[in-house]
Amino acid sequence: MGVLNVTPDSFSDGGRYLDHDRALERGLEMVAEGADLVDVGGESSRPGAQPVSEAEERRRVVPVIDALAPHVRVSVDTVKPAVAEAAVAAGATLVNDISASLWPVAASNGVGWVAMHMRGTPATMQDDPRYGDVVAEVRSFVLARAHRAAEAGVGEVWVDPGIGFGKTVDQNLSLLHHLPELAAAGFPVVVGTSRKSFLGRLAARDGGRPAPVEDRLPGSLSTSTWAMLAGAAMVRVHDVAAAVQAATLVGETGLVPAS
Ligand code: HH2
Numbered sequence: 001m002g003v004l005n006v007t008p009d010s011f012s013d014g015g016r017y018l019d020h021d022r023a024l025e026r027g028l029e030m031v032a033e034g035a036d037l038v039d040v041g042g043e044s045s046r047p048g049a050q051p052v053s054e055a056e057e058r059r060r061v062v063p064v065i066d067a068l069a070p071h072v073r074v075s076v077d078t079v080k081p082a083v084a085e086a087a088v089a090a091g092a093t094l095v096n097d098i099s100a101s102l103w104p105v106a107a108s109n110g111v112g113w114v115a116m117h118m119r120g121t122p123a124t125m126q127d128d129p130r131y132g133d134v135v136a137e138v139r140s141f142v143l144a145r146a147h148r149a150a151e152a153g154v155g156e157v158w159v160d161p162g163i164g165f166g167k168t169v170d171q172n173l174s175l176l177h178h179l180p181e182l183a184a185a186g187f188p189v190v191v192g193t194s195r196k197s198f199l200g201r202l203a204a205r206d207g208g209r210p211a212p213v214e215d216r217l218p219g220s221l222s223t224s225t226w227a228m229l230a231g232a233a234m235v236r237v238h239d240v241a242a243a244v245q246a247a248t249l250v251g252e253t254g255l256v257p258a259s
Pocket of ligand 1: 003005007009010011012041043044045046077096097098114116160162163190191192193236
């Protein structure tokens with residue numbers, strides 16, 4: 001799943017693809033690089049991000065989805081039902097939902113749905129995140145939502161532990177460590193670690209300064225490779241060509257768990 005943020009403020013590619021033609025060009029480039037799916041988003045969910053209006057988000061994503069859908073499977077990264085509806089009408093066939101609440105939209109439109117775990121909202125999620133047992137809480141949350149969606153008639157339901165969404169570095173690492181248990185629960189798993197700040201902190205340089213976004217490819221690739229080996233059926237990445245190479249290698253090792 002290649003990431004395409006049609007936003008001015010996403011944490012790693014904000015502003016680069018706000019222009020329609022540049023977004024389309026990048027989307028097609030990711031297809032050429034081997035992406036099976038392009039995830040189009042019109043609202044940043046980085047820590048502290050402020051929401052945008054429904055009309056503005058629709059204006060950003062709908063023309064890009066409309067132009068990309070004939071070439072590749074498209075998902076829409078949104079938490080707004082009306083934006084999801086408009087995106088599906090434009091050709092998206094998967095609703096990537098960081099709020100894990102839009103399954104009724106997926107059910108009524110006959111499209112797939114991703115249930116991701118987040119603590120609170122992007123504006124507040126990194127304010128002192130605490131859990132009794134992060135792995136158990138995230139797992140029971142996403143599985144409960146996934147079962148509700150399946151009961152409502154959604155035929156394709158994914159679960160996602162929501163790396164970086166209201167989690168400390170250690171909590172993110174615990175979730176990655178315990179990914180095999182989530183993958184064994186019966187729903188396909190998608191994982192997004194790409195360029196996230198915990199990778200910057202883990203690669204901190206002298207004096208503890210986190211590695212900047214452009215230096216997080218090694219962490220992005222090693223964690224997405226780990227996720228694939230641990231049973232994730234899809235990884236959400238910015239650097240598609242590198243991730244496809246890693247995925248090919250993982251496939252050729254023969255170590256991928258049987259699904
Ligand atoms: N991460 C981001 C956004 N959407 N969706 C899923 N399913 N899983 C994720 O881990 C995930 C996601 C955040 O990354 P990005 O889109 O690059 O940044 P921003 O939210 O600032 O636009």
